[in-house]
Amino acid sequence: MEVTRSNFLQLLPSIKEAIAKCDFIVIDCELTGLNTVNNINAFDTQKQYYEKVRRNSKDFLIIQYGLCMFRYDVDKKVYKQQGYNFYIFQTGANKFVPDHRFLCQSSSLDFLSGSGFDFNKLFKEGISYLNSNEEEKCRASLSDAQKVRANKLHNNSFTPEKCNQAINDEDKELVNNIFNEIRDFIASDKEEHVLPKCNAYIRRLVYQQAEAKLANKASLETRALENRDHVLVVTRLKSKEDREAMNRKVVEREEEQLRQSIGFASVIKAIVESVRFPIFF
Amino acid sequence: MEVTRSNFLQLLPSIKEAIAKCDFIVIDCELTGLNTVNNINAFDTQKQYYEKVRRNSKDFLIIQYGLCMFRYDVDKKVYKQQGYNFYIFQTGANKFVPDHRFLCQSSSLDFLSGSGFDFNKLFKEGISYLNSNEEEKCRASLSDAQKVRANKLHNNSFTPEKCNQAINDEDKELVNNIFNEIRDFIASDKEEHVLPKCNAYIRRLVYQQAEAKLANKASLETRALENRDHVLVVTRLKSKEDREAMNRKVVEREEEQLRQSIGFASVIKAIVESVRFPIFF
Numbered sequence: 001m002e003v004t005r006s007n008f009l010q011l012l013p014s015i016k017e018a019i020a021k022c023d024f025i026v027i028d029c030e031l032t033g034l035n036t037v038n039n040i041n042a043f044d045t046q047k048q049y050y051e052k053v054r055r056n057s058k059d060f061l062i063i064q065y066g067l068c069m070f071r072y073d074v075d076k077k078v079y080k081q082q083g084y085n086f087y088i089f090q091t092g093a094n095k096f097v098p099d100h101r102f103l104c105q106s107s108s109l110d111f112l113s114g115s116g117f118d119f120n121k122l123f124k125e126g127i128s129y130l131n132s133n134e135e136e137k138c139r140a141s142l143s144d145a146q147k148v149r150a151n152k153l154h155n156n157s158f159t160p161e162k163c164n165q166a167i168n169d170e171d172k173e174l175v176n177n178i179f180n181e182i183r184d185f186i187a188s189d190k191e192e193h194v195l196p197k198c199n200a201y202i203r204r205l206v207y208q209q210a211e212a213k214l215a216n217k218a219s220l221e222t223r224a225l226e227n228r229d230h231v232l233v234v235t236r237l238k239s240k241e242d243r244e245a246m247n248r249k250v251v252e253r254e255e256e257q258l259r260q261s262i263g264f265a266s267v268i269k270a271i272v273e274s275v276r277f278p279i280f281f
Numbered sequence: 282m283e284v285t286r287s288n289f290l291q292l293l294p295s296i297k298e299a300i301a302k303c304d305f306i307v308i309d310c311e312l313t314g315l316n317t318v319n320n321i322n323a324f325d326t327q328k329q330y331y332e333k334v335r336r337n338s339k340d341f342l343i344i345q346y347g348l349c350m351f352r353y354d355v356d357k358k359v360y361k362q363q364g365y366n367f368y369i370f371q372t373g374a375n376k377f378v379p380d381h382r383f384l385c386q387s388s389s390l391d392f393l394s395g396s397g398f399d400f401n402k403l404f405k406e407g408i409s410y411l412n413s414n415e416e417e418k419c420r421a422s423l424s425d426a427q428k429v430r431a432n433k434l435h436n437n438s439f440t441p442e443k444c445n446q447a448i449n450d451e452d453k454e455l456v457n458n459i460f461n462e463i464r465d466f467i468a469s470d471k472e473e474h475v476l477p478k479c480n481a482y483i484r485r486l487v488y489q490q491a492e493a494k495l496a497n498k499a500s501l502e503t504r505a506l507e508n509r510d511h512v513l514v515v516t517r518l519k520s521k522e523d524r525e526a527m528n529r530k531v532v533e534r535e536e537e538q539l540r541q542s543i544g545f546a547s548v549i550k551a552i553v554e555s556v557r558f559p560i561f562f
Binding site: 032033035061089090091097098099100101102103104105106107109110112113114118119120122123124 | 314
């Protein structure tokens with residue numbers, strides 16, 4: 001079965017169950033390249049052979065991971081199999097995913113393309129992943145950011161960032177227009193309002209004046225859209241409780257984003273945790 | 282206009298004409314990545330800035346080349362433009378194209394994918410290219426191979442390669458079956474026969490016995506198919522003239538293959554040759 005970003009979380013429980021219950025697993029990978037291993041010889045042990053191939057493949061990327069779990073059916077005396085084919089790719093769609101550089105080899109891409117590999121699906125629908133180091137770093141930085149925010153909330157300050165940037169006339173007009181829009185929103189009965197798209201610099205200028213100009217009537221938040229644009233969202237604030245509830249929502253969203261970024265790594269973890277059988281290379 | 286491997290040769294004359302006649306050209310490229318240039322500063326000259334960006338991009342690949350030729354229409358007093366968008370990729374589909382390793386950057390591929398860039402089209406339909414060094418090497422090795430073949434033809438020997446490989450029983454049967462099929466072909470009235478697909482090692486074993494077994498009644502040739510498989514083709518030989526004519530066909534095919542491999546480089550050459558205007562970066 002083909003697994004992409006769209007159906008991964010839905011299929012994950014049954015994949016983990018199949019891993020936990022199987023007798024053995026067969027793994028196959030597609031890579032962006034494969035250096036010819038010149039130093040392999042007939043006297044290499046399996047371990048030496050594996051190490052050499054591994055060393056030569058390290059700069060390339062695994063882009064498809066085939067996993068097949070086999071389980072012996074005692075009654076029918078046959079092996080039953082459950083197979084999955086994962087498109088995997090680390091996208092920069094959220095702040096947790098590192099922006100990797102990796103090698104490709106023309107002939108490998110040519111071979112994959114000739115075999116019908118769908119590169120558009122890979123880059124659009126590939127499942128993200130973080131290795132354990134990356135995951136640890138992300139958890140630490142997220143935890144720090146959440147503590148800073150909780151502290152600000154406790155001290156009645158909701159501005160995500162304090163800065164004091166000089167502002168030119170042209171930008172001043174832009175920022176004033178945004179605050180006029182925010183004032184209209186406050187005067188309305190809407191709960192939330194998405195501000196017109198503006199760049200990171202303008203967003204910073206808006207944040208810089210938010211605390212003084214909004215007087216705890218509304219809260220600002222930067223939100224990443226599906227199309228990778230970033231927009232400012234202004235939300236009505238009624239009480240400290242409301243702000244705390246909103247912060248909890250943000251924390252939930254961040255945790256969900258981190259879970260999605262870890263993505264395919266949970267399959268690898270499930271395999272590692274379930275190892276009750278020898279590993280053959 | 283979109284240019285791929287399918288319509289490149291057909292469009293090339295009009296592209297060259299547009300380059301030769303234009304007043305100025307605008308160029309834009311899509312790359313597989315772009316290292317952030319930390320060492321650029323406001324005091325860099327244009328040349329220094331260009332050199333820094335160039336150095337940082339060298340390990341990445343240009344995968345799309347946008348070219349727009351502008352020409353001033355004196356009567357209408359307007360600029361007219363002729364634009365082309367080339368998908369370019371060096372494929373290993375023939376022996377002239379080197380098997381390059383190149384860098385990619387996740388966020389760049391993510392950006393391109395989000396902007397609708399068609400990676401499947403790139404790898405399947407990308408136009409090949411050779412830089413001048415690669416072209417020179419290819420021409421030299423092709424010329425050597427053609428001389429060796431012409432010499433063999435002159436000495437009445439048509440076996441492309443001489444070798445003396447020991448052969449095991451299993452392979453012997455396979456090779457015998459192939460020669461039985463060749464004998465049937467010689468007894469038939471067909472001019473040419475494509476042998477069943479076999480790997481490079483078996484092809485080598487067949488070549489090794491061809492001269493002795495075919496006794497100048499047929500000639501063998503390895504041909505690359507569209508799907509990248511390689512097959513042996515056996516062709517009836519009637520006379521030395523026929524063989525010379527066949528060799529001329531092979532030479533033509535090789536030259537055509539080289540022309541196709543040079544591909545997009547002819548556009549760059551046309552630009553370089555037509556430089557009558559300053560180049561701005």
